[in-house]
Amino acid sequence: MTKMTADRRRGLGIALALTGLSVLLGACNTTGEIVTQTVPTDYRQRHPIAVQEAKKSIVIFVGKSRGGLSDAQHTDVAGIAREWVREGTGSVVVDVPVDASNARAAAATYQEIRSVLASGGVPSRAIVRHPYRPEDPGLLPTIRLSYSRIAAVAGPCGLWPEDVGPSILDPGYNENRPYFNLGCASQRNLAAMIDNPADLEQPRAETPVYTARRDIAFDRYRKGSPVGTPSPDAEKAKLSETGK
Numbered sequence: 001m002t003k004m005t006a007d008r009r010r011g012l013g014i015a016l017a018l019t020g021l022s023v024l025l026g027a028c029n030t031t032g033e034i035v036t037q038t039v040p041t042d043y044r045q046r047h048p049i050a051v052q053e054a055k056k057s058i059v060i061f062v063g064k065s066r067g068g069l070s071d072a073q074h075t076d077v078a079g080i081a082r083e084w085v086r087e088g089t090g091s092v093v094v095d096v097p098v099d100a101s102n103a104r105a106a107a108a109t110y111q112e113i114r115s116v117l118a119s120g121g122v123p124s125r126a127i128v129r130h131p132y133r134p135e136d137p138g139l140l141p142t143i144r145l146s147y148s149r150i151a152a153v154a155g156p157c158g159l160w161p162e163d164v165g166p167s168i169l170d171p172g173y174n175e176n177r178p179y180f181n182l183g184c185a186s187q188r189n190l191a192a193m194i195d196n197p198a199d200l201e202q203p204r205a206e207t208p209v210y211t212a213r214r215d216i217a218f219d220r221y222r223k224g225s226p227v228g229t230p231s232p233d234a235e236k237a238k239l240s241e242t243g244k
Helices: 002-028 071-087 103-119 184-193 211-223
Strands: 050-061 092-097 127-132 142-153
Touching: 050 071, 071 103, 071 142, 092 103, 103 127, 103 142, 142 184
Parallel strands: 092 127
Antiparallel strands: 050 142, 092 142
């Protein structure tokens, strides 16, 4: 009785194994379409524009025999102050070189930079001095101003994960699909030109209407006068005197 039960179990196991093998073999003959494309066709999906926190910085060159800002450098620092007030999300970090040939001049320049930033609307608590020691003595140490801001970014570009030429190893080579890097530069340039990254998510609030000019037009309309403003050069544009 025990031997018969073992034989039945062995036979049942073999039958189940054969059934599973037949299912696998049948799946190989499936005529359904298998999707192998994982890269989106739309370049806006391949290279989306993302809103992230990024750094903005400028460099101030300081000679060892002169401290303070030149006129052009003063303008650059004042511009950083205006932009920080509009878009800054953190402190203005000023990297100042120490133990360098121009360390004394850099320290004097930092005091003027701090004054220009404060006059431009940057609070003193938001100006952070960060001293550093130059690594390469052969290069002129510089003062760097940087702050964090919200920016729109795209990329990186120049990625070629696949051969752009036809290949029998690519099942979709004859489908005329766009290559991966196509459209990346356009998206990256568009992201760089966006003034306010929030515009990507929602429209800006409407400003109050300008009523001064509209009141003049309504007043002329009520009086029956021409609403439009006649151009003083209107007569010069006529080609003939017919109708006068």
